[in-house]
Amino acid sequence: MIDRIRPFVFETNSSLTNALILFDKDTYKKWKEDTDLYINIWDESSKVYTKEEAIASIMGFYAELAEDDISESELKGEGFRNSDSLYEDYEVETLDLEEEIGQKYIVLSACKEDR
Amino acid sequence: MMYKYKNGNCNVFIDPDDGTRIIHTDDDCVDLQFPLNVDVSIGRRCDGGCKFCYEGATPDGPEANLEDVPFLDSLRPYTEASINGNSVDHPQLIPFLEKLKEKKIIANMTVNQIHFERKEALIADLLNTGLVHGFGVSLRNPTPEFIERAQKYPTLVVHTIAGVHSKADYEALKDKGLKVLILGYKDKGRGHTYLADEKATIDANRDYLKREIKTILENNWYPVVAFDNLALEQLDIKHVISEKAWEQFYQGDEGTASMFIDLTDRTFGVSSLMPREEMLPITNSIDEMFATVKKIVA
Numbered sequence: 001m002i003d004r005i006r007p008f009v010f011e012t013n014s015s016l017t018n019a020l021i022l023f024d025k026d027t028y029k030k031w032k033e034d035t036d037l038y039i040n041i042w043d044e045s046s047k048v049y050t051k052e053e054a055i056a057s058i059m060g061f062y063a064e065l066a067e068d069d070i071s072e073s074e075l076k077g078e079g080f081r082n083s084d085s086l087y088e089d090y091e092v093e094t095l096d097l098e099e100e101i102g103q104k105y106i107v108l109s110a111c112k113e114d115r
Numbered sequence: 116m117m118y119k120y121k122n123g124n125c126n127v128f129i130d131p132d133d134g135t136r137i138i139h140t141d142d143d144c145v146d147l148q149f150p151l152n153v154d155v156s157i158g159r160r161c162d163g164g165c166k167f168c169y170e171g172a173t174p175d176g177p178e179a180n181l182e183d184v185p186f187l188d189s190l191r192p193y194t195e196a197s198i199n200g201n202s203v204d205h206p207q208l209i210p211f212l213e214k215l216k217e218k219k220i221i222a223n224m225t226v227n228q229i230h231f232e233r234k235e236a237l238i239a240d241l242l243n244t245g246l247v248h249g250f251g252v253s254l255r256n257p258t259p260e261f262i263e264r265a266q267k268y269p270t271l272v273v274h275t276i277a278g279v280h281s282k283a284d285y286e287a288l289k290d291k292g293l294k295v296l297i298l299g300y301k302d303k304g305r306g307h308t309y310l311a312d313e314k315a316t317i318d319a320n321r322d323y324l325k326r327e328i329k330t331i332l333e334n335n336w337y338p339v340v341a342f343d344n345l346a347l348e349q350l351d352i353k354h355v356i357s358e359k360a361w362e363q364f365y366q367g368d369e370g371t372a373s374m375f376i377d378l379t380d381r382t383f384g385v386s387s388l389m390p391r392e393e394m395l396p397i398t399n400s401i402d403e404m405f406a407t408v409k410k411i412v413a
Contacts, residue, residue, distance in 0.1 A: 009341050
C-alpha cells in the first residue's frame with residue numbers, strides 16, 4: 001500500500017513539487033514530539049490533527065448524531081453503542097475508531113528524525 | 116472539499132482550494148494512466164532578462180498558438196496544468212484558461228516577480244474567478260513591498276533557485292508566512308553560460324542551502340517548503356529527512372506522474388530539462404504521450 005501526500009500546495013513548476021511541511025510553530029513542535037499528525041481528507045480547512053484531536057472530532061460527530069455526550073472511557077475505548085439515535089435511518093451501532101480514522105484521515109509521518 | 120478520481124491503479128484526492136493531493140494505492144507501486152500534472156510552456160517571450168533563464172526567453176521570443184491545442188479534449192478532469200512562460204502577457208491566455216476551467220482542469224501558473232508586480236490586478240482576478248488555482252512567483256528581490264503583496268494570496272508559492280538565491284534572500288522570506296519552493300539549478304539555456312561565468316557565487320549559494328536546509332526545516336522558517344526533483348538531488352534532501360517521511364512526501368521520479376509540453380514548439384517530453392532536440396511532436400492524446408514519457412524513463 002502506498003500513500004503519497006503533497007500537503008497544501010499546487011504544482012506550479014516544471015517538475016514535480018515535493019512539499020514537506022506546512023504547520024505553525026506550535027503544531028510543528030507537536031509533530032516532532034508526537035511523530036504522527038493527521039489530515040482529515042474531507043475537511044475543508046487546511047488543518048492537521050493529533051490522534052487525540054482526530055478521535056475527539058470523530059466522537060464529536062457521532063455524539064451530535066446521538067444527541068448524547070460520549071464519555072471519556074468510550075472515547076478512549078473500543079467504541080460506543082448508539083441505541084438512541086435521532087436518525088432512524090442512520091444505523092450506527094458500534095464504532096471502530098481505528099477504522100474510522102483510517103477512512104477519514106491520512107497520517108503525516110514526521111519529516112525529521114535522527115538518521 | 117476534495118475531488119476524488121481514479122488514475123491507473125491509484126485513487127487520487129485533490130483539494131481545489133489548497134492543493135493538498137493524496138495518491139493512494141493498495142498495490143506496491145504507483146502506475147498512472149495519465150499524468151497528475153502537465154507542465155505547459157506557452158512561450159519564450161519575456162522581458163525579464165534573467166541571466167540564468169533555462170528557456171533562453173527574450174522580449175521578441177516566440178509565443179504558442181493557444182487556439183489550437185490538439186490534446187486539450189483528452190485531458191481528464193482534475194488534472195493539474197502548470198502554465199509557464201511569461202503567461203500573463205500572452206494575448207490568448209484568458210480564453211485558454213476558460214477552456215481549461217470548462218474541462219475542470221486545475222490550472223496553476225507561474226510568473227516572474229516583475230510581472231506579478233506589474234499585473235497584480237489581473238492575477239488577483241484570475242485567482243478570484245477560479246481560472247487559476249495555484250500561483251508561483253519567481254523571486255527577484257524579496258523587498259518588504261513584495262512580501263506584503265504576496266502575503267495576500269493563500270495559494271501563492273515563492274519560487275527560488277538553489278544557487279541563484281542567497282542567504283540574504285532566504286532570510287528575508289523567513290517567518291513571513293510565505294510558502295517557498297526551492298528549485299534545482301538548471302544547467303541549460305542561459306543557465307549554462309551563467310554557471311560558467313558565476314560558478315563561485317552559484318556554488319556558495321548552493322552550499323549555504325545544503326548546509327542550512329535542516330535548520331530551515333526544523334525551525335520552520337516557512338509554512339511550506341517544497342522542492343523539485345532537481346533540488347532534491349542537488350541539495351541531497353533525502354538525507355535530511357526520515358525514510359518514512361521520504362516515502363510519504365516524495366511524489367515520484369520525473370516522468371512517472373508528470374510530463375512537459377512545449378506548446379510553442381508543439382513538442383512534449385519528460386520535463387523541461389529535456390534537450391529540445393530530444394522532444395517529440397505532440398499528439399491529440401494525453402494518454403498516448405504520457406505512455407511514451409513513461410517508456411522513456413522506464
